[in-house]
Amino acid sequence: MGKYIFSRLINMIPTLFIVAIIVFLITRMIPGDPASVMLGPQASREDVEALTEALGLNEPIHIQFLQYIGNLLQGDFGVSLSYNQPITDLIINRFPNTVVLAVSALIIAFMIGVPAGIISASKQNSLIDYSITTISLIGVSMPIFWLGVMLVLYFSVNLGWFPATGMGSMDDGFISYLKHLILPSITLATIPTATFARITRSSMLEVITQDYIKTARSKGISEFIVISKHAFKNAFNPLLTVLGLQISSLLGGAVLTETIFSWPGMGLLIMDAIEKRDFVVVQSTVLFIALIFVMVNLVVDILYKVVNPKISYSTNKGGTK
Amino acid sequence: MTSIQAEEEIVKTMEDKRKKEQSLFRKLIKNRLAAFGLIIIFLLTITAIFAPLIATHDPNSMDVTKSLLGVGEQGYLLGTDNFGRDIFSRIVYGSRISLIVGIAAVLFGAVFGSLLGVVAGYFGGKLDSIIMRFMDGLFAFPFILLAITLMTVLGQGLFNVILAIGIANIPGFARVVRGQVLGVKESEFIEVTRSLGAKHRRIIFQHVLPNSLAPIIVYATMSVAGAIISEAALSFLGLGVQPPTASWGSILKDGKDFLVLNPNMATFSGLSILITVLSINLFGDGLRDALDPKMKV
Numbered sequence: 001m002g003k004y005i006f007s008r009l010i011n012m013i014p015t016l017f018i019v020a021i022i023v024f025l026i027t028r029m030i031p032g033d034p035a036s037v038m039l040g041p042q043a044s045r046e047d048v049e050a051l052t053e054a055l056g057l058n059e060p061i062h063i064q065f066l067q068y069i070g071n072l073l074q075g076d077f078g079v080s081l082s083y084n085q086p087i088t089d090l091i092i093n094r095f096p097n098t099v100v101l102a103v104s105a106l107i108i109a110f111m112i113g114v115p116a117g118i119i120s121a122s123k124q125n126s127l128i129d130y131s132i133t134t135i136s137l138i139g140v141s142m143p144i145f146w147l148g149v150m151l152v153l154y155f156s157v158n159l160g161w162f163p164a165t166g167m168g169s170m171d172d173g174f175i176s177y178l179k180h181l182i183l184p185s186i187t188l189a190t191i192p193t194a195t196f197a198r199i200t201r202s203s204m205l206e207v208i209t210q211d212y213i214k215t216a217r218s219k220g221i222s223e224f225i226v227i228s229k230h231a232f233k234n235a236f237n238p239l240l241t242v243l244g245l246q247i248s249s250l251l252g253g254a255v256l257t258e259t260i261f262s263w264p265g266m267g268l269l270i271m272d273a274i275e276k277r278d279f280v281v282v283q284s285t286v287l288f289i290a291l292i293f294v295m296v297n298l299v300v301d302i303l304y305k306v307v308n309p310k311i312s313y314s315t316n317k318g319g320t321k
Numbered sequence: 322m323t324s325i326q327a328e329e330e331i332v333k334t335m336e337d338k339r340k341k342e343q344s345l346f347r348k349l350i351k352n353r354l355a356a357f358g359l360i361i362i363f364l365l366t367i368t369a370i371f372a373p374l375i376a377t378h379d380p381n382s383m384d385v386t387k388s389l390l391g392v393g394e395q396g397y398l399l400g401t402d403n404f405g406r407d408i409f410s411r412i413v414y415g416s417r418i419s420l421i422v423g424i425a426a427v428l429f430g431a432v433f434g435s436l437l438g439v440v441a442g443y444f445g446g447k448l449d450s451i452i453m454r455f456m457d458g459l460f461a462f463p464f465i466l467l468a469i470t471l472m473t474v475l476g477q478g479l480f481n482v483i484l485a486i487g488i489a490n491i492p493g494f495a496r497v498v499r500g501q502v503l504g505v506k507e508s509e510f511i512e513v514t515r516s517l518g519a520k521h522r523r524i525i526f527q528h529v530l531p532n533s534l535a536p537i538i539v540y541a542t543m544s545v546a547g548a549i550i551s552e553a554a555l556s557f558l559g560l561g562v563q564p565p566t567a568s569w570g571s572i573l574k575d576g577k578d579f580l581v582l583n584p585n586m587a588t589f590s591g592l593s594i595l596i597t598v599l600s601i602n603l604f605g606d607g608l609r610d611a612l613d614p615k616m617k618v
Contacts, residue, residue, distance in 0.1 A: 018458030029474045137606075141599040143550050145557050146591030149577050153584050252463030256554055260577070270466075271558065274473050286470050290461040 004305060008298055015294055023287045024068055027279060028061070038081070038277050051081075055280070077284035082276040087284045090269060095288075097167060098265030101257065102250045104185035109192035109246075114239070116193075117200025121208060122227050132197060139194025144253055148187040148260040155183060165262040184261040188253050192246045199242055203235040240304050244297045251289055348611040355607020361600035369416040378407035380414040380567045389583040400585045402575055408586055411567035412593055418479065418568040419597060422552040423545040425483045430490020431541050437491065438498030439525055443506060453499065456492040464489050468551050472560040479562050482555060486548050497540045501533030508532075535612045542605035546598045553594050569594050 030037060035051040052058050056067055071078065077087035113136075120132040156164035168180035207213065208231055216226045255267030262268065266285055273281035349355050368375055377398060384405035391400045398409035441452040459467065471485035505511060506529065514524055555561035556570025557577075564571060569590045576586030 014454055015457050015461065018454055019461045022455075022458050022462075023470075026470055026474055029471075137602065138595070138599060141546065141595060141602050143553055143591060143594045143598065145554055146573055146587070146594060149573065149580065149587050150591065153580050153587065157581055248460075248463045252465040255463075255466060255469065256558070259558060270469070274469075274560070279473070282470065282473055286462065286466060289463065289466060293463070294461045 001305070005302055008301065012294060012298055016291060019290045019294065020069060020072060020287065023283055023290070024065055027283045030279065038279060040277070072287075077288070078280050080273075080278055080281045082273070082278040083281070087281055090281065091266070091285065091288055094264060094266050094269045097263060098251075098254050098258070098267065100181070101184055101188060101263060101265060102247075102254055104181060105188035105192065105250060105253075106246075108185060108189035109196050112189075113193040113196025114200050116197040118204055118227060118232060120197065120201040121204035122223075124205065133201070136194040136197040136201075139190050140198065142190050142194075144187050144190055145256045145260060147190055148183070148257055151183045151187060152260070167263055184257050184263050187260070188250065188257045191249060191253065195242060195246060196239060199238050200235060203238040204231060207231045207235045237304070237308065240300065240307065244300045247296050247300070248293055251293060345611050349604075349607050352607040352610065354603045355611075358600040358603030358605075358607065361596060362604060365416055365597055365600075366420065368413055369420045372413050372417055376407075376410035376413045378410045380406060380410040381565045382406065389579060391583070392585060399589050400583060402572070402583070402586050403579050408572070408589060411572055412569065412589055414567040415569040415572060415590065415593065416597075418556075418562055418566065419549045419552060419594075421479070422482055422486060423549040423601075426486035426548040426552075427490060427541050427544045429483065429487030430544065431494050431537065433487075434491040434494025435498045435530070435537065438495040438500075439502055439530065441495065442499035442502030443521070443525055443529060449499075452495070456495045459489075459492040460496075462489075464547070465551055465554055468555060469558065469560060472555055477560060477563045479566070482552055482561050485555070486551050489551070490544055490548065493544065494537070494540065497536055498533060501536055502529055505529050505532045539605060539609045539612060542601060542608055546601040546605065549601070550594065550598055 035055060035057060036043060036048045039047055039051060056064055059067070075088065077091065079085070080087050080090060083090055116132050116136070120129045123129050152164045155161045162179050162183050164183075166180060168176040168178075204227075208227075213226060213231055216230050217223070221230075254265060255270060257263065258265045258267035259271050266289060270282055270285050273279075273285070349359065377396070384401075386405065387395060387397075387401055388403050388405040389401060390397050390405075392398070394400060397407050399412070400408050402408055402411070437452050437456070441449040462470070467489045468485045471488060472481060475481040475485060511524065511528055514528055519527075552561055552568065553570035553573070556568040557574045559571075559574060561570055562568045572590035573587050573594075576584070576588075576590060580587060
């Protein structure tokens with residue numbers, strides 16, 4: 001196991017490096033002079049030159065790249081011009097809020113999606129199965145930014161149950177915090193909930209027809225135990241395999257959700273930075289999210305091996321997963 | 322085996338054979354959900370093509386004296402937006418943007434992604450490692466975030482939206498195609514072709530690609546749904562097509578600011594996105610089941 005984790009860590013290095021290269025390349029695609037784009041049309045020549053100097057943009061491109069990588073290795077993401085503070089500080093302030101949102105969404109998705117899939121599979125072709133299948137199909141097709149707006153319309157504007165925007169402060173009490181969290185986390189949870197329901201259903205259906213389940217039933221074990229213990233244990237793996245992809249779409253969905261609800265996380269930071277044309281912040285936050293995703297994926301992979309100790313693992317070259 | 326059993330057996334094999342002979346299209350039509358999806362997609366295409374005939378008003382003509390009208394008021398089917406533009410006509414025209422971006426961006430991603438996937442899978446070795454490492458790198462970015470970043474750099478506009486979503490689609494296609502090619506490459510008929518002295522290009526385009534087509538088509542169908550949602554998301558964030566062009570995402574963006582005064586803008590633009598994406602997903606599910614139920618896409 002230790003050997004596996006070590007080899008995966010070593011394997012992660014080139015991926016992280018390539019992620020950094022991609023971000024560097026994208027930001028160098030800005031048409032024209034980045035400094036004057038960032039400062040806007042009213043900026044004076046001196047200001048533009050000073051910023052070009054400060055960003056190191058007058059160096060040759062390979063020197064720029066080396067400086068960029070060098071700074072990253074020291075954990076230095078640069079300084080934001082519009083916020084006037086180190087970007088690392090901005091990220092430290094905002095990232096926990098995104099984590100809270102994403103984790104609550106994931107919890108909702110597990111608590112609703114998985115049981116829904118199990119019920120659906122164990123009552124195949126019943127009315128409840130059809131309802132769950134239909135709802136989850138609508139769920140995976142949902143434009144969550146629209147769902148978020150509709151939730152605001154019904155639950156904040158019309159009913160006034162939950163606040164429409166912002167993140168409650170803990171000082172106002174836990175209830176206020178929770179009230180602010182509910183609509184955004186439901187919005188963000190929609191697609192993973194539906195995906196978990198669909199995957200749990202299909203993998204449960206595959207497992208349920210197998211002989212050892214029939215044996216368990218014939219031994220007189222209650223249906224509940226058969227389903228929840230024997231069947232689900234083996235239907236769990238497909239869920240783990242999609243977890244990585246779901247986390248990617250969660251982080252992407254968080255950008256949209258945070259924008260709708262003005263939730264002060266990484267997504268809102270990115271959108272604010274885009275509005276202020278602060279490309280250094282955009283570049284660094286996007287890079288940070290990608291790095292987080294690579295690491296979370298590694299943890300998911302290791303978890304997968306912990307759950308399935310029997311699977312032999314050769315080091316995966318070339319990226320098939 | 323009794324004669325009755327034998328007869329049943331024969332009938333069954335005949336039925337199986339008949340089922341196999343059923344055309345793909347008939348299989349799709351028999352799947353009611355897929356057929357429903359197909360009908361909606363067809364209607365949507367008609368709407369997009371004949372938008373000028375279907376729309377009741379000019380989608381961009383403003384009349385501030387008639388702003389924020391409700392459903393059916395003064396002959397406006399779904400009311401008007403904050404500039405007094407007809408919401409129904411804007412949604413009709415918005416279907417054009419959704420379809421164009423959905424198809425063009427996926428085509429872009431499919432062509433470049435498939436090429437990279439084929440080269441990686443077919444030639445293997447160092448080239449494979451380099452290409453797929455780069456694809457892994459692109460995969461590390463959440464799809465929509467990659468598109469957002471590209472849009473901030475490229476700037477608003479229809480062509481740039483297609484480019485951004487197209488690029489974000491490349492790694493997915495590369496992976497699917499590479500996986501297929503790895504499977505097909507080892508099959509006997511490819512070895513025979515190779516031993517007969519066929520050139521790489523000929524093997525790839527005449528044998529390897531056609532035999533990996535089914536999963537590519539299914540994946541492309543699903544990707545169109547994703548591209549339509551992404552375009553709407555970009556326009557919703559103000560990073561998509563340029564105003565005043567009507568796009569479902571941009572109507573929703575405006576609608577968000579006038580939720581209290583006229584919720585119709587947000588409601589109907591979003592419903593259009595949902596119904597379209599749902600239909601494409603239904604069709605894609607049906608297509609997958611019809612081609613190969615065991616396919617993992």
